[in-house]
Amino acid sequence: MTATYQELRRSDLPSLRREIRAGHYAKHTAGLGPGFLQTNLAIMPEAFALDFMRFCQRNPKPCPLVGVSDTGNPMMVTLGADIDIRTDVPAYNIYENGKLTGSREDITDIWTDDLVAFALGCSFTxxxxxxxxxxxxxxxxxxxxxxxxxxxxxxxxxxxxxxxxxxxxxxxxxxxxxxxxxxxxxxxxxxxxxxxxxxxxxxxxxxxxxxxxxxxxxxxxxxxxxxxxCGVTPQVAIERAGIPLCITHKPGHMLITDIAEDAEVPVRNPRAA
The missing domain is CATH 3.30.2040.10 (PSTPO5379-like domain)
Known part of the structure; x- marks a missing residue:
């Protein structure tokens, strides 16, 4: 059964993430997961990851870097006890050669072993x-x-x-x-x-x-x-770069982490472990 926005605003974090992972909620995440940091998303082949990390470091206001996955590992181990970047965002945008080619609610079938995922801080927090x-x-x-x-x-x-x-x-x-x-x-x-x-x-x-x-x-x-x-800034940079593949969040549809929203450094909140 599809969950409503108002129902999810009252949900605890594990329940909220389960609903998103199951495909029961695919709308914006503003106001959800109170107390926890929300993030934008950029996933790309490892060949481009170091340059993208430099881009984030040089532009910390639009691109505050919160977490980076290991190459090929979809689990964001520094952001939560059980966060699968392939399923735990309500909606994703797919870019091929710098062009937006589609949106989807799950990227499991297009995940490959050379991909690196970046989580970037979001104003929803x-x-x-x-x-x-x-x-x-x-x-x-x-x-x-x-x-x-x-x-x-x-x-x-x-x-x-x-x-x-x-x-x-x-x-x-x-x-x-x-x-x-x-x-x-x-x-x-x-x-x-x-x-x-x-x-x-x-x-x-x-x-x-x-x-x-x-x-x-x-x-x-x-x-x-x-x-x-705004965290859509890296999507503009990705379009200009024209790299073969990049996956981002659909604007407004964020990853909700286990990190306390008032953290000064990206350390997972042990309360949510």
Whole structure:
């Protein structure tokens, strides 16, 4: 039976992961797994893995590296007691030669022994702290995926990987902006503080109603548009690199780890072992 979003928001972490692994839930993960770090995903052949790791190291705001698998081993042993990267993400995107060729909910049948999986921190993690502080977020309140845009902020290249930084948008009341910045700064593994707030055209965004990824949100004229570095950034770099195969999360559909969301370094939370 397919699980609903509201049911899973009340589930413990093992139950939540079982539902995703069984294919019973394939929607976005915003608001799920409270207390635990959510991550973006990039899987690629070992021949490109070192350059990609360099890309992440050089661009820590959009690409905060949380975990790396052993070559050919789908179990993310540093991120949880039983995390299979082939099944435990609600939905995956498949890129071939830099082109998005399809999406699926399970990648077991295309996994090969030369693949390396990277887990990268996700802004969904700090959203719970904003919720607890009573700061509304339109996409969570309306069960949609956060809007994401390609900015004009260049990443630092590494090997074949380069491109613009992708940012995610949330509208924040002016009187709470300083508080939001302080809260999100506490989560360096989840993109940390915003990259920009105010005039979107200064970072190359001309239409807030037309995100390139995610869903449109209400344009709240009495609030300030605030932009965080986004984990879709490596997908843009992967498209530009044109490598033969790469598998990523479908935007908004994250891996939920056993790592405490307020961790400063990626060490698995023993409570969830």
């Amino acid at each position: 700090f959203e719970r702290a904003l919720e607890e502080a009573g700061i509304p977020q339109w996409h969570i309140d309306h069960d949609t995926t956060v809007p994401m845009f390609r900015s004009n902020i260049e990443t630092v290249p590494a090997g074949p990987f380069s491109g613009k930084t992708v940012v995610s948008l949330r509208f924040i009341a002016p009187e709470r902006l300083d508080e939001v910045i302080a809260i999100s700064r506490r989560f360096p593994l989840a993109h940390g503080a915003p990259l920009h707030w105010g005039d979107p055209e200064k970072i190359g965004i001309t239409d807030l109603g037309a995100p390139e990824w995610g869903d449109p949100c209400e344009i709240e004229e009495d609030k300030i548009p605030v932009f965080w570095a």
